[in-house]
Amino acid sequence: MSWKREHVKYDDKIENLGIYFLRTNMSVTDEVVVWDIYNTIREIENAFRTLKTDLDLRPIYHKSDKATMAHLHLGILAYWLVNTVRYQLKNNNINSCWSELVRIGNTQKMITTTGTNNFDKTIVTRKCSEPEGKLKAIYDILQSKYKPFTKRKSVVHKPELKKNESQQQRLLMSG
Numbered sequence: 001m002s003w004k005r006e007h008v009k010y011d012d013k014i015e016n017l018g019i020y021f022l023r024t025n026m027s028v029t030d031e032v033v034v035w036d037i038y039n040t041i042r043e044i045e046n047a048f049r050t051l052k053t054d055l056d057l058r059p060i061y062h063k064s065d066k067a068t069m070a071h072l073h074l075g076i077l078a079y080w081l082v083n084t085v086r087y088q089l090k091n092n093n094i095n096s097c098w099s100e101l102v103r104i105g106n107t108q109k110m111i112t113t114t115g116t117n118n119f120d121k122t123i124v125t126r127k128c129s130e131p132e133g134k135l136k137a138i139y140d141i142l143q144s145k146y147k148p149f150t151k152r153k154s155v156v157h158k159p160e161l162k163k164n165e166s167q168q169q170r171l172l173m174s175g
Contacts, residue, residue: 022034022035022038043086044079046097046098046099047079047082047083047086047098048075048079050082050097050098050099050102051075051078051079051082051098052075054102082098085101085142086098086101088141088142089101089138089141089142092141094137094138094141101138104134104135104138105135105138107131107132107134107135108128108129108130108131108135109128109129110126110127110128110129111126111127111128111129112124112125112126113125113126113127126149128147128148128149130146130147131146131147
């Protein structure tokens with residue numbers, strides 16, 4: 001394979017890279033401060049956009065002022081949580097955006113198994129998969145458990161027969 005650089009096209013691209021025009025009414029003259037404020041605002045907007053999608057936080061569903069205020073408070077609480085998690089991760093050189101952190105978190109799965117024992121009782125067992133790689137590192141940084149809950153096992157009792165319901169009908173209905 002061989003290649004060569006077209007200097008005219010390359011120089012034109014390099015010349016136009018990284019030029020931003022930010023307009024502000026702040027009396028700050030330091031470019032770095034303005035750029036940091038701009039990036040902070042972008043991160044906040046991105047976090048709220050993701051939260052509104054993930055939590056279905058849309059104020060258009062509310063019919064009263066109380067519901068709207070509850071929506072606002074829930075959104076702020078969720079943002080504080082997101083910001084705290086991202087701050088702790090950034091201090092440990094994990095600079096992923098919130099949607100990427102959610103994607104990594106979704107690699108861990110919860111498994112629910114249902115079965116019937118010899119006494120015709122339904123047994124439900126719920127377990128979490130083991131986190132791997134990046135998710136394990138995130139849990140370590142946040143000092144969280146690898147599994148959000150321990151193994152749960154429950155026995156679901158079938159309802160008693162009604163007066164006019166026969167055992168044969170019950171068997172037919174259960175499949």
